[in-house]
Every structure is written in structure tokens, then in C-alpha cells.
Amino acid sequence: MDSNVETPSETEAPDLLKAFVGEYKESYYFGKWAKNERRSWNWAAFFATLFWLGYRKMYKHVLVILLFLLIADVVHYLVGASTAQFDLYINIGIAAVLGIWGNFEYKKFAQKEINKLEKRFSGDELLEKVRKRGDSSWKGFWLTLLLIFGYAGISVVFESVVHSFTEVESNAELTTYTDEDYGISFDYPVIWNDSVEISYGTWENDSEETIDFYYLNHSKEIEQYVFSIIIYDEVLEESYWENSDEIYLTNDSNKTYTLAIAGEANEEMHDPLNQEDVDIVSNMIRELEFVVDSFRLE
Structure with a gap:
């Protein structure tokens, strides 16, 4: 056979690849591939990441990445770690990998x-x-968006399921706070003892005393107010609760007991590096149901 005659596969392969890429981006991709290097920069892949994959119909790649993210989320939920910082780093990593390769x-x-x-x-x-x-x-772009929404929804469900199990576990590990001066008691998770400081004051107008609970992280010098038990030296009328953010706990013939929750976070808590501390405080606020349900007069 004449060596100058090319086989059909040799003549068709470049044409097929051009047809696959599409005329609009043919020169771009063939220019990148001309050097036959594994690494070459793609700005669209870097910024659009999963959407670029979907736009180029690489759906399996999208699914693999989302499955990896979902598994990572579940692991973080199980160990009680923050996912925010991890998600930031992994998204940067995915963008870099797609941009380069x-x-x-x-x-x-x-x-x-x-x-x-x-x-x-x-x-x-x-x-x-x-x-x-x-x-x-x-269509691939919008399909990717739907897949991302699906991943987010499944991740939220897993978080709720894991939280429900950890909530049951926390419910079995309670300790009791007692104030003998006022004869009140309530239960709270034992784990709070590692990071909570209790102080007393009268910061609320017209209150006799407040028992204030703060979250502390000594290594980061973080002090975040979480909630207070407010004691009023009177039985409050029903009209008081119409414009109050406090949670009614109980009352006796002379006093009313309420619970107030922190309205905003300290400046330090807005730092992304302190996301784990934010998660701890958020969990404490969710677990205040133990305090409310168990609050009692001795």
C-alpha cells in the first residue's frame, strides 16, 4: 500500500474532534491542544467550574464532584465540624484544577x-x-444548576438527620444549673461546661437580676453573649408580651422569669476563620429548648 495514502481513521479523527468541539470554539481549543501539554489555562473553567462542565456536556464530571462534596458534607456533619471553611477551600481547589487541567x-x-x-x-x-x-x-448549564440545587437539598436533609441524632444524644447528657437565691433550676447540655461563662447583672430595665450566659474561646479571645435568664420582681401583665422578644418561662406570686436570646453576633464572629465558633453558638441557641422545657421553681 502506498505510504502516502492515509487511512480513513487518520483523516477523520481531526475532523471528528473539530465537529465535537463546535465551530465557535474550534480555534480556541485546538490552539490549546496544539502544544500537546496536559496543563493550559482556561478562564471559563476556572470561574464557571461546574457550569462550564455542564455547558460542555461533561455531566459525569459534574455528578462525581457533587457526590464528593456530599460525602464530605456528611462526614463533617457526623464529626460536628464546620463545613463553611472546608467548602471555601474545596471550591477554590476545584476552580484551580479545572482552570489548569x-x-x-x-x-x-x-x-x-x-x-x-x-x-x-x-x-x-x-x-x-x-x-x-x-x-x-x-441546557447542560441549566441542568447543572438543578443538580447543584439537588445536592444542596440532599445535604440539608442529611444535616437535619444528623442533627436529630446528635440532639437525642445531647438530651441524654444534661446537667442542671441551680440558683439557690431565687430557687430556680434548669437543664442544659453538659458540653456547654467547656465553653460557657455565667455572670450576673441587671442589664434589662426593670429587672431584678439577669443570669447571663457567654460563649468563650480563650485561645481566640472570643466572648459572645448567648442568652440570659431575666428575673422581674413582679408578675408581668399579658400586654408586656405583645411587644417583647423574650420567652416566657414561668412565674410565681411575686416574680416573672423570662429568657432573652442574643440578637446579634460580635465583630469577631463575622470573621470566616471563626466559623466553627459561630456554629457552636448556633448549636447552643438551638439547644435552648432544653432550658425552656426544663425550667422550674424549686
């Missing part, structure tokens, strides 16, 4: 899909199937 991965994906089609079709039909399987797709 996205072009190479897209070529691998294209060649793999073309090889599948070559086993089933030939000639003009093959070319048409390649064009249809490749190119870009706004």
Missing part, C-alpha cells in the same frame, strides 16, 4: 465519546452524531 480533560472526554460513536456509526451519520453529542449546551 480543564482543556486536557475536555479533550480526553471528547476523544472517549468519539470512540464510542465510531463503534456504532460511520460516514456522514457518524459526523452528525459527533456534532450532536459534542458542542456546547445551555
Whole structure:
């Protein structure tokens, strides 16, 4: 056979790859692939990440990444760690990987899909199937958005399930706070003892005393007010509760006992590096139901 005569596969392969990429981006990707390097920068892949994958119909890649994120979320929920900082780092990592290796991965994906089609079709039909399987797709973009919403929804469900189990566990590990001067008691999670400081004051107008609970992280010098038990030296009328954010606990013939929850976080808590502390305080606020349900007069 004449060595100058090319086989059909040799003549068709570049044309098929061009058909797969699409005319609009043909020069861009073939320019990146011309150097035959694994690494070449792709700004669209870096900024759009999963949406770029969906736009280029790389749906399996989207699913694999979302599955990885979901598994990571579940692990974080189980160990009680914050996911916010992890999500930040992993998203930066995904963006960097796609930005650097996205072009190479897209070529691998294209060649793999073309090889599948070559086993089933030939000639003009093959070319048409390649064009249809490749190119870009706004439907893929919107499908990716739906998949992300699905991932977020499933992650929230897992968080709720894990929280319900940890809540039961916390319910079995309670300790009791007692104030002998006022003859009141309530239960709270034992784990609070590691990070809570109690002080006394009269910060609320017209109150006889407040018992204030603060979250402390000595290593970061964080002090965040969480809640207070407010003691009024009178039985409050019903009209008081119409414009009050306090939670009614109980009263006797002379006093009324209420609970007030922190309205805002300290400046330190807005630092992303302190997200774990924010999560701890948020859990404490959710667990205030133990305080409310168990509050009693001795």
C-alpha cells in the first residue's frame, strides 16, 4: 500500500474532534491542544467550574464532584465540624484544577465519546452524531444548576438527620444549673461546661437580676453573649408580651422569669476563620429548648 495514502481513521479523527468541539470554539481549543501539554489555562473553567462542565456536556464530571462534596458534607456533619471553611477551600481547589487541567480533560472526554460513536456509526451519520453529542449546551448549564440545587437539598436533609441524632444524644447528657437565691433550676447540655461563662447583672430595665450566659474561646479571645435568664420582681401583665422578644418561662406570686436570646453576633464572629465558633453558638441557641422545657421553681 502506498505510504502516502492515509487511512480513513487518520483523516477523520481531526475532523471528528473539530465537529465535537463546535465551530465557535474550534480555534480556541485546538490552539490549546496544539502544544500537546496536559496543563493550559482556561478562564471559563476556572470561574464557571461546574457550569462550564455542564455547558460542555461533561455531566459525569459534574455528578462525581457533587457526590464528593456530599460525602464530605456528611462526614463533617457526623464529626460536628464546620463545613463553611472546608467548602471555601474545596471550591477554590476545584476552580484551580479545572482552570489548569480543564482543556486536557475536555479533550480526553471528547476523544472517549468519539470512540464510542465510531463503534456504532460511520460516514456522514457518524459526523452528525459527533456534532450532536459534542458542542456546547445551555441546557447542560441549566441542568447543572438543578443538580447543584439537588445536592444542596440532599445535604440539608442529611444535616437535619444528623442533627436529630446528635440532639437525642445531647438530651441524654444534661446537667442542671441551680440558683439557690431565687430557687430556680434548669437543664442544659453538659458540653456547654467547656465553653460557657455565667455572670450576673441587671442589664434589662426593670429587672431584678439577669443570669447571663457567654460563649468563650480563650485561645481566640472570643466572648459572645448567648442568652440570659431575666428575673422581674413582679408578675408581668399579658400586654408586656405583645411587644417583647423574650420567652416566657414561668412565674410565681411575686416574680416573672423570662429568657432573652442574643440578637446579634460580635465583630469577631463575622470573621470566616471563626466559623466553627459561630456554629457552636448556633448549636447552643438551638439547644435552648432544653432550658425552656426544663425550667422550674424549686
